[in-house]
Amino acid sequence: MxxxxxxxxxxxxxxxxxxxxxxxxxxxxxxxxxxxAPPALAAVYAxxxxxxxxxxxxxxxxxxxxxxxxxxxxxxxPAVVLVMVVGLAVVLTAADHMREAFFLxxxxxxxxxxxxxxGESSSPWLALGIVYxxxxxxxxxxxxxxxxxxxxxxxxxxxxxxxxxxxAYCAGILVGGPKLAPRVSPNKTWAGxxxxxxxxALVSGFLVGLTEAAFALWPLxxxxxxxxxxxxxxxxxxxxxxxxxxxxxxxxxxxxxGGVLDRLDGLLAVSPVVVAFLLLMGEKITS
Numbered sequence: 001m002x003x004x005x006x007x008x009x010x011x012x013x014x015x016x017x018x019x020x021x022x023x024x025x026x027x028x029x030x031x032x033x034x035x036x037a038p039p040a041l042a043a044v045y046a047x048x049x050x051x052x053x054x055x056x057x058x059x060x061x062x063x064x065x066x067x068x069x070x071x072x073x074x075x076x077x078p079a080v081v082l083v084m085v086v087g088l089a090v091v092l093t094a095a096d097h098m099r100e101a102f103f104l105x106x107x108x109x110x111x112x113x114x115x116x117x118x119g120e121s122s123s124p125w126l127a128l129g130i131v132y133x134x135x136x137x138x139x140x141x142x143x144x145x146x147x148x149x150x151x152x153x154x155x156x157x158x159x160x161x162x163x164x165x166x167x168a169y170c171a172g173i174l175v176g177g178p179k180l181a182p183r184v185s186p187n188k189t190w191a192g193x194x195x196x197x198x199x200x201a202l203v204s205g206f207l208v209g210l211t212e213a214a215f216a217l218w219p220l221x222x223x224x225x226x227x228x229x230x231x232x233x234x235x236x237x238x239x240x241x242x243x244x245x246x247x248x249x250x251x252x253x254x255x256x257x258g259g260v261l262d263r264l265d266g267l268l269a270v271s272p273v274v275v276a277f278l279l280l281m282g283e284k285i286t287s
Contacts, residue, residue, distance in 0.1 A: 028256030036254070044144065044154050051144050052094035059090045059137045061260045065250040066129035069261075070122045072245065078115045078126050081108065089134040093141045098285060101138060105130055125241070136268040139275040142285065146278070149211075156207045157227075157274060161266050163203035164196040164228040171195025180232075185239040193232055200228035223277070227270050234269025238262070 043054040063086040067079030085108030092101040109127040116123025143157070144150045172192030180188040204224025208217055238261060242248065249258025257263045279285070 030256075032254050032256045041155075041158075044158070045151060047144060047151065048094070052141065055137050055141060056087060056090050056094065058260060058264070059133055060087045061253065062133045062264065063087065063129060065253075065259045065261045066133060067126065069242065069245055069247060069250050070125040070129065072122070078112045078123060081112050081115060082126055082129050084108075085111075085130050086134045086137075089130075090137045090141070093138040098138060098142065101134070105134055122245075125244075132268065136271045139271040140267075142275060143271065143278075146283070152211050153274070156204065157267070157270060159203045159207045160200045160224045160227050161231055161270055163199040164231045164266060167199025167228075168192035168196035168232065181236055181239075184236050184243060188232075188236070193229075196228045196232055197225045200231075201225040227273065230269050230273050231266035234266045237269070238265040 040054065043050045060083060063083040064075075064079075067075055067082050071079050085104060089101040089104050089108075092098070092104065108130045112127040112130065113123050116126065140154065140157075144154050146153055168188070169192065171194060172187065172189045175189070175191035175195070177189050177191045179186060180190050180193055201221050201224050204227075205217060205221040208220045238250075242250065250261040251259030253259050254263055261268075
């Protein structure tokens with residue numbers, strides 16, 4: 001039987017579907033990155049007050065998304081407290097009152113739990129959002145003000161995180177293979193994890209090489225690869241939370257990415273680890 005001119009073979013249909021979903025989605029992700037990355041990088045370069053204002057806004061958006069996520073789309077009193085505590089903690093840190101911000105966090109956690117409905121399982125998750133969002137944002141503010149190299153350190157962190165995402169995404173598409181955590185995130189593969197490792201290590205070494213400081217290159221290449229693992233674990237953690245509450249994205253604020261939390265989940269995991277590393281190396285929190 002001769003196929004009609006309008007008929008399409010199964011293989012052609014499959015190829016068209018893959019092209020539309022994978023490469024079309026990738027194009028949307030790239031376009032969003034092109035629009036959002038320059039102002040973010042400019043704020044990092046400029047530092048206070050622009051970087052501080054950007055982080056305050058981002059922290060409020062993430063807290064709003066977390067409140068909607070854990071509240072099943074509802075935004076009630078515990079979620080309002082969540083947003084207020086996160087925002088105030090970041091504002092206090094930006095104003096050089098980090099110790100006060102740290103005291104505020106457990107008080108906010110307790111208040112959110114007390115305001116939750118009796119027997120409602122989402123209240124502890126809402127309370128966790130205060131720590132999950134506020135502490136990494138506070139870490140980034142502290143890192144940006146690190147004397148001498150704050151700007152370079154934040155640029156390096158962003159480079160490693162973005163390289164991990166890009167390497168994992170591309171390797172996952174091009175190589176595929178066994179799934180990394182199919183019950184949590186069905187699209188992630190071991191090949192993607194390896195691609196993230198390699199890309200993070202390469203970008204870490206490249207960015208360290210651009211600085212004029214006498215950093216040891218290879219230890220930071222290895223540390224960059226380790227942070228790729230941390231980034232992927234942060235991604236998987238948020239995926240597990242979204243799966244628990246039955247949502248795909250935390251919001252639709254960023255086309256191709258979903259919500260702000262969907263885009264920054266890896267950064268939320270990485271920034272406290274970098275601060276912990278610096279503290280172990282002898283740095284002190286002075287604000």
